[in-house]
Amino acid sequence: MTNVSEDYLNQLTNDPLGPVALHLKQKLLPIEGEGGVIFPPTYADIGYNIDTLSDGTKVATIDSVGSQANRLEPLFKTPPYSGLIPQIEVDYGSGKVSILEVGHRLGDALVRSSTLQKEAQDAFKELLASGNAQKLAKLAPTSLVFGVWDSRDTQAKLPRLVQSVIRAWGVEVLTRSAQYNPPIDYSALEVFSEEDKAKQEGDPKSPLAKRGFVHVPSGSALGGIVCRNGIEQDITINLVALRRLQAGSDEETKTLRRYLLGLSLVVATAPMDGFLRQGCLLVPVPDSDAKWQIVGRDGKRSTIAMAHDFATDYAVAKAAEFVVGESRLGDKAVKFSRDLAKTDAASGDKKASAGAKAGKGGKGKKPGASDGASEDVAEEA
Known part of the structure; x- marks a missing residue:
């Protein structure tokens, strides 16, 4: 096992022929133990996201890459990690929201609709013009750690440095049924007639059923899954993507990369919050042999000792060297602009209209074609 030191981590950020990733x-296990029923996320139109491999094995997505990023990023709002990055809130009048909680990070509509718009746009433009990510790191370093695509404006796009995903293997899908019984007979109290009760009882779409006045059965709903071959979380820190990031000078580039590696290590090694959704509380398998590995360009793997406390100490030291960007909280929070939001929304209408016209003329995207977006959005819990 390789013992990790500050010098070792520094070298990972600069050696162009160095290892490609930490992995x-x-x-993981359900809180109920092996064989316990867990509930994956449900998606519009498809329900659970379950793939069947060529050998018949069924694999279920328990938490996607995007969803994991959205769960991990708010770690930096809490001490002792909050001092590692600039804390920025958007004041929208009746409340404030941290940019750590917006799904598209610095490329989000909320950022474009605030007084942060020009700074964000300038940072993206500098990245596109010269490859310099310094402004982005001073403004929103988690947009570099978890990736960002400014798809609605400059088109600047950065891959994730940290990627996490949870999958279940060898799954079997269960169903569940339920029956709602009202506590009293409302028709006997002449709230409605026996005839209305007879017509609407048992139909979940009927007005009385929707309001909870009559008996309603529910059958064959999704009832979770059983995992026969285990649940696994894969976490990867992409060292190749890290070494492609540049700053103004060689020394600034070294400082930038070390700072971002520190942030990546902190969030990747932090103790897992396994409550993903109702019916899905996961914990690591006790006494498992899970170890961090360094993956070389030749594919060879070696185990390294990577403790969260050491990662945090490294991140604190590198944040001090980098000099973390300005926080904007409370009275200094950036302001939401209704005018900017209206202008941005109107530009979207114009682009949609132009795209529709292009489609009629045989040019442009086909209706429903994907633009390849890889932004993080909320999933159904």
């Missing part, structure tokens, strides 16, 4: 494969 952890961690086995």
Whole structure:
């Protein structure tokens, strides 16, 4: 096992022929133990996201890459990690929201609709013009750690440095049924007639059923899954993507990369919050042999000792060297602009109209074609 030191981590950020990634494969269990029923996320139109491999094995997505990023990023709002990055809130009048909680990060509509718009746009433009990510890191470093695509404006796009995903293997889908019984007979109290009760009882779409006045059965709903071959979380820190990031000078580039590696290590090694949704509370398998590995360009793997406390100490030191960007909280929070939001929304209408006209003329995208967006959005819990 390789003992990790500050010098070792510094070298990972600068050696162009160095290892390609740090990787952890961690086995997880439902809180009920092996064989316990868990509930994956449900998606519009498809329900659970379950793929069948060529050998018949069924694999379920328990938490996608995007969803994991959205769960991990708010770690930086809480001490002792909050001092590692600039804390920025958007004041929208009746409340404030942290940019750590917006799905598209610095490329989000909320940022474009605030007084942060020009700074964000300038940072993206500098990245596109010269490859310099310094302004982005001073403004919103988690947009570099978890990736960002400014798809509605400059088109600047950065891959994730940290990627996490949770999958279940060898799954079997269960169903569940339920029956709602009202506590009293409302028709006997002449709230409605026996005839209305007879017509609407048992129909979940009927007005009385929707309001909870009559008996309503529910059958064959999704009832979770059983995982026969285990649940696994894969966490990867992409060292190749990290070494492609540049700053103004060689020394600034070194400082930038070390700072971002520190942030990546902190969030990747932090103790897992396994409450993903109702019916899905996961914990690591106790006494498992999960270890961080360094993956070389030749594919060879070696185990390294990567403790969260050490990662945090490294991140604190590198944040001090980098000099974390300005926080904007409370009275200094950036302001939401209704005018900017209206202008941005109107520009979207114009682009949609232009795209529709292009489609009629045989040019442009086909209706429903994907633009390849890889932004993080909320999933149904």
